[in-house]
Amino acid sequence: MKRVAPYLRVVAGMFAAIFVWMAFLYVMHGDVAGFLLMLGIGVGLGYLAAGKLIRDRRARLEAERSALAARAEAGHQAYLAGDPAALAPPPDPTPRPPVRRGVVIAAAVAALFVVFGIVTDIQDGLEDPGGPDPTNSTTPPAAAPASRTMPTTPPAPSTTVAAAATTTTPVPSPTTSAAAPTTNVAHTAPTAVMPDVTCMDLQAAQDTIQAAGVFYSRSIDATGRGRAQILDRNWVVVSQAPASGVLIGEGDVVLSVVKDGEPGDCS
Structure with missing residues (x-):
């Protein structure tokens, strides 16, 4: 499952981008309900795609800060006790987990797919996703x-x-009575x-x-x-x-x- 999980996150990220783009199309056409629905789905899929990565990074940084603080405190106590080991250099930082090449390639392909779909939508005129079926247009x-x-x-x-x-506003002629009505055309x-x-x-x-x-x-x-x-x-x-x-x-x-x-x- 650990080998498949990164690819599932890539798929979730791709669909998150698609739903966010659909939310943009809905708001462009004034459909607030469709916008909120698509945006909610997109945010949820985005959390599935990047949530674990963000949590793992925060946990790794927090562990590194805690280890550094504990070592500093231990070094301080050792220095006060006259232990020369207190001047030893700090340990190397925790190595980052390796990035799998297959996951990078899958992410690049997914990104190209999303960009291609967005460009195609723009060229087609940002059609209303909630509008009538173009094959049944009356x-x-x-x-x-x-x-x-x-x-x-x-x-x-x-x-x-x-x-x-x-x-035109007719002007009364000398032979026309001044009481005659005039005609004004508003435009x-x-x-x-x-x-x-x-x-x-x-x-x-x-x-x-x-x-x-x-x-x-x-x-x-x-x-x-x-x-x-x-x-x-x-x-x-x-x-x-x-x-x-x-x-x-x-x-x-x-x-x-x-x-x-x-x-x-x-x-």
């Missing part, structure tokens, strides 16, 4: 054009929308014309919208799985709101995206 990706060509120039703005978005003033960014990667789409004059835009997972877009260049815009040619302001743009290589990515 929200299909938004339809996208078949080609992935990027427009070089934004289309001209729609005159109908531009006219509706402009605030948020647009600052740019929406370009066509479908089938672009998310980073290029954001750059294009910013070049048009709007800095802040939003993006959502078109599959309904609630994945966060961590690496924008790994995501493809499959639909946009509003359509191209519409006057837009800060925060008006919502881009629906899927991972590069997923159905509907314009490939």
